[in-house]
Amino acid sequence: MTKYIRDFIIEDNIRLNTEYFILNIRSEEALPDMYPGQFVEIKVENTDGVFLRRPISIYGIDREKQTINLLIQKAGKGTTKLAQHKQGDKLNIIFPLGNSFTAPERKGKVLLVGGGVGVAPLPFLAEYLVDKGMEVEFLLGFRNSDLLVDLKNFEKYGKVNLSTDNGTAGEKGTVMDNSVLKEELLPFVKVYTCGPNIMMKAVAAFVEARGIECEASLENTMACGIGACLCCIQETIHGNVRVCIEGPVFNTKELIW
């Protein structure tokens, strides 16, 4: 898949809560094909302490408007600067990067499990899976009800099961405690997960043990994002592979983590 480097114009910067915001960015030219799970690398300019680009998942696209939505959490210097950007500002972007989630072999119900900002790639994935005739259900975990993000954008595609650490929204506990995972016979033909490694590992172990296929989109620290530097490695049964090229999405069975 061809990669591009382009200046995007910020159309909107929507503050969701104290930590999360959505950047809606527009390209002057038509958007190329992009798939769920892929990400972009943003150049954050003029920010003390930020030298490298920042990888951010594709949250949604609007082909006609030539816009991409990014759901971003203020994690540090770079993302905090991005949160301050205003309509009309330019952002230099390399995209689309990485591989993508794959649809299950057979039709049925799928579960999309996200934790915190790890929910970012899920609506785009849901759209894709619904298109392919799947029935989508979400399981989303947040620290508390103040940090829920843009739930309507998930509900469009399927039922949303919520967990919060303190029970202020949905069920109390982590996603692993959510009753959707407690049912004796899990109805899902495939489970997708993105979030903190510790959560993804637990999800993967749980669903693999039940013979269900699982794909995870991994965290990593990246320098180039395009496969040139070998900094973003993940150990797999095939050896060390690049998360920015062979990933970020992996069948969890292949991971040594």
Add this chain to the structure above:
Amino acid sequence: MTKYIRDFIIEDNIRLNTEYFILNIRSEEALPDMYPGQFVEIKVENTDGVFLRRPISIYGIDREKQTINLLIQKAGKGTTKLAQHKQGDKLNIIFPLGNSFTAPERKGKVLLVGGGVGVAPLPFLAEYLVDKGMEVEFLLGFRNSDLLVDLKNFEKYGKVNLSTDNGTAGEKGTVMDNSVLKEELLPFVKVYTCGPNIMMKAVAAFVEARGIECEASLENTMACGIGACLCCIQETIHGNVRVCIEGPVFNTKELIW
């Protein structure tokens, strides 16, 4: 003189022409005593390639409003960033720094010679000298008429003689070609100069040769601005001295330049 470090609030950013702008900055607390020739050191934050503070002369002060005016030329990364600042932005400032111009021993007419952004300290100096009962005249040099700055603020204090390289305003040529310096008997008891070194040297040589006292405010590259690093040295008859403490104003007779 006590030095302060303080956040100032930008009250106004006035674009004068393509190169020059005036920042009007306000302190929450009363301003301390400041003298003409002194400067401030500005922290320019979040600007790629800018690490150290930037020294800028005091262009004017308003004690009641607790504001300082700075006349700044876009010279590079730091000053270009300053040009983009908006009302309400904060600037961290160390001030007031350096020594100051001194009034002549006897009353009379004085000439203030500025070239380019070197005109910056002159209105504040003129105000001071007029207060002391001097008669002030200016000789200001610019590249062309497009770059003239805020002349009204000079005319308040005395006659303004202009030179431009291409003759688009005032007399054609450098300040050294200006007829105010051509008169057989120069009427000035003291001459003050600030601008490019090459200009200041020529002015100093010319007026010194006529037995007139001359003070120059020197250029330099500074790291600390408060006398701690010894980076901003000027060779003088007393050895190497710090431009940020023993200067920036020197009696030109003491300079080895």
Add this chain to the structure above:
Amino acid sequence: MVNTEVNIGGGLKFKNPVSTASGCFGYGYEYDDFIDVGRLGAIFVKGTTGSKREGNPYPRMAETASGMLNSVGLQNKGVDHFIKEIYPRVKDYNTHIIVNVSGSTVDEYVEVTEKLSDLEKIPAIELNISCPNVREGGMVFGTHCPSAMMVTREVRKAWKRSLIVKLSPNVTSIHEFAKAVEGEGADSISLINTLLGMAIDAKTRRPVLATVTGGLSGPAVKPVALRMVWQAYHAVKIPIIGLGGIMNATDAIEFMLAGATAIQLGTANFIDPTVSVKVIEGIEAYCREHGITDVNELTGGMISD
């Protein structure tokens, strides 16, 4: 018109002084989408060893002030894989493909070199005696002068085409190493490889890199790199390929003024995958503005009184 061709020694010429650094440009094709890599003076590919290496464990990267640390550790599929799978894919680029030869023992360096000798379209190798990220070999050769000489001598015997030796900055006297490898028959030297550095996460109290230390690159190291190029320039007669923190044409020109005949772009490619083409164009523009008709006039052109 500006002449941009430069002579790297050992019969090798670059059509312009701009090339890309080993480990920072993959095998070239990673950048196909962004630029015509055929415009480059040369591409230095990732460090290649005798057999496949998995490199160091994750995490391998830490961002630092105006730079980054890496501890990739020569992950590559080995020289045989390079010959079979990669060479056919890159050999017809309209630029020179130069292999960065790495190893843990002199025998490994020689083995890799010999195997590469059969590849017609590899006009030069860059002998990497300066990788800080492998336990044995690597930097040891680059920081111990007799070892640097020995490995250069043995590889020189095995390699008939242009031989570039890449020096480590982690030494007291760079000129000593420059002279030493020149004496052993290097056709040119490239410098600098990364400076050995380290990062700690105060929150977790752990090293950021799995290997604790790693190699520092990017603009942070530029002043050191520039100084070393200048020192080497005054020590040797062979051409110097300068690198370390070059981000734009101005930086590149500074390296040439300090004594470099050509330059490499490393970390800069991560931030702007099109930077190399911009640097090629920027150098030409600088020459035109300054009335320079031959880019070679820049080399060592620093004016000092």
Add this chain to the structure above:
Amino acid sequence: MVNTEVNIGGGLKFKNPVSTASGCFGYGYEYDDFIDVGRLGAIFVKGTTGSKREGNPYPRMAETASGMLNSVGLQNKGVDHFIKEIYPRVKDYNTHIIVNVSGSTVDEYVEVTEKLSDLEKIPAIELNISCPNVREGGMVFGTHCPSAMMVTREVRKAWKRSLIVKLSPNVTSIHEFAKAVEGEGADSISLINTLLGMAIDAKTRRPVLATVTGGLSGPAVKPVALRMVWQAYHAVKIPIIGLGGIMNATDAIEFMLAGATAIQLGTANFIDPTVSVKVIEGIEAYCREHGITDVNELTGGMISD
């Protein structure tokens, strides 16, 4: 309450690990307007030589990516001036005044040291064998191990109180120098001094510094400094004073985790003259947050598996 007192060796204790680096804090009083310098663990004053020195010609400073180059070159009015004019002004600060002893010959180092011995309120000297900005002496002592040993030995004979030796980073093996001066009786070591670097102005084609090369400091060098502190920590038993690019409390804590007992702030003072007090407070806050009751627990506290 957090115990912040640290033991620097040779009977010297700092009330907290935060001090200011030689050449970056004048004689302390330059900062009186901004902070109570008495809150510092110690002040290391400008390099002091046998007689007055004018230092290097202008320009002496170049800004670089996340750092700066300086070529001040030990400008100072000599040890006698220090004793007569400066000592009386600073001796009653509620902190330790430590003199950075510099020179071109062993005799000069010893002469300065002997003269300082009479000053009751100078509890320690920092032997600067690492200044990159003087032609003779200076860095030569710091980059040649036998010379480093010799000057340490001679100064040790002349100085009964705490002796800190400041090491140069411009060497292949910092641990070798650390061990060597420990063997000659240093009570502690401080590192790093500046990295030798250079800057060129592409517009004028001239070096930015009158001396061509200068010393690189600031955040750019932090990864190298941290690595060297860690290497030295594993080589010696005496305390280490870490510095190089520390800009805030987090950086300071990283140096302590790597093995430093105390730290110095250099270039950071130029950007924020109040930074030292912020670092003192930041370290205490970190300790409280992490349930650390004694700042000494941080020293060498990096967790590695």
